[in-house]
Amino acid sequence: MALKFEDKFAFGDMGFSYARKGKGSPLLILHGAGGPDMWAGEFERLSEHFDVILPNHPGFDGSRCPDWLEAVEDLAYLYLVALSAWGLRDVRVVGHSLGGWIAGEMAIRSPQIFHRLVLVAPGGIRGTDGFAGNNFVWSKEETAEQLFQSDDLRQMFLAANSDEAHALTLHRSRETTARLVWSPRWIGPALNKWVRRIDTPTLFIWGKQDGLFPVAFGREFSSLLPDSELIELDDCGHVPHLERPGEYRAAIDEFLEVSS
Numbered sequence: 001m002a003l004k005f006e007d008k009f010a011f012g013d014m015g016f017s018y019a020r021k022g023k024g025s026p027l028l029i030l031h032g033a034g035g036p037d038m039w040a041g042e043f044e045r046l047s048e049h050f051d052v053i054l055p056n057h058p059g060f061d062g063s064r065c066p067d068w069l070e071a072v073e074d075l076a077y078l079y080l081v082a083l084s085a086w087g088l089r090d091v092r093v094v095g096h097s098l099g100g101w102i103a104g105e106m107a108i109r110s111p112q113i114f115h116r117l118v119l120v121a122p123g124g125i126r127g128t129d130g131f132a133g134n135n136f137v138w139s140k141e142e143t144a145e146q147l148f149q150s151d152d153l154r155q156m157f158l159a160a161n162s163d164e165a166h167a168l169t170l171h172r173s174r175e176t177t178a179r180l181v182w183s184p185r186w187i188g189p190a191l192n193k194w195v196r197r198i199d200t201p202t203l204f205i206w207g208k209q210d211g212l213f214p215v216a217f218g219r220e221f222s223s224l225l226p227d228s229e230l231i232e233l234d235d236c237g238h239v240p241h242l243e244r245p246g247e248y249r250a251a252i253d254e255f256l257e258v259s260s
Helices: 037-045 072-086 098-109 140-147 151-162 166-180 187-195 213-224 246-256
Strands: 007-011 016-021 024-030 051-056 091-096 114-122 202-207 226-232
Touching: 007 072, 016 037, 016 072, 024 037, 024 072, 024 098, 037 051, 037 091, 037 166, 072 098, 091 098, 098 114, 098 166, 098 187, 114 246, 140 151, 151 166, 202 246, 213 226, 226 246
Parallel strands: 024 051, 024 091, 091 114, 114 202, 202 226
Antiparallel strands: 007 016, 016 051
């Protein structure tokens, strides 16, 4: 399912496109470096309960990285500006990987506007037990092995990479990701320094076999936030909402107070 990003938000020469659907309390989905399409199913599902906004990060999904985008913090500030311009408060956030890092940067700056945070294998935290995987040197086969436990998902990933147009999209996303997280690799100095400002109830969801961000990072991240919970999913890699959709949905629906 391909998403359509027909709406635009601009702040000076900065901006982003986004998809928006549903009614009710606002919910922001922040996708990871793999792009927004892997969140299409959750976008549709959650829009039955919330006013769901899914930005397409500049420089991803085939677009070129704009000159103004130099750090993860740039996206955090831009999305905070957008939420303010839209008059949104008590916002629920679901952020995956890079998107989880963006959500964390937003929450340390403006914790008062968020109602609940779901951080799915987020980047940004400095782990003291091991290092983040170096996805920039992995072959596509290694990437599939490190990100997914499911053979079906690995084969889908490899098939997508064999398509020239899709491979170009992924390449541009990887270039933007490298620009944002290269040094220090996958670490947010401000996030690590100010993480205790996050007083929003937070749910972490992590695959125990995540080859990019070890689950030990999740235990450490969660330990820094008194109002947080960590759910570890077995036989699961870096993309829990695709590999363990039943357990994932049950966990976030209860936490986000999804009405039946």
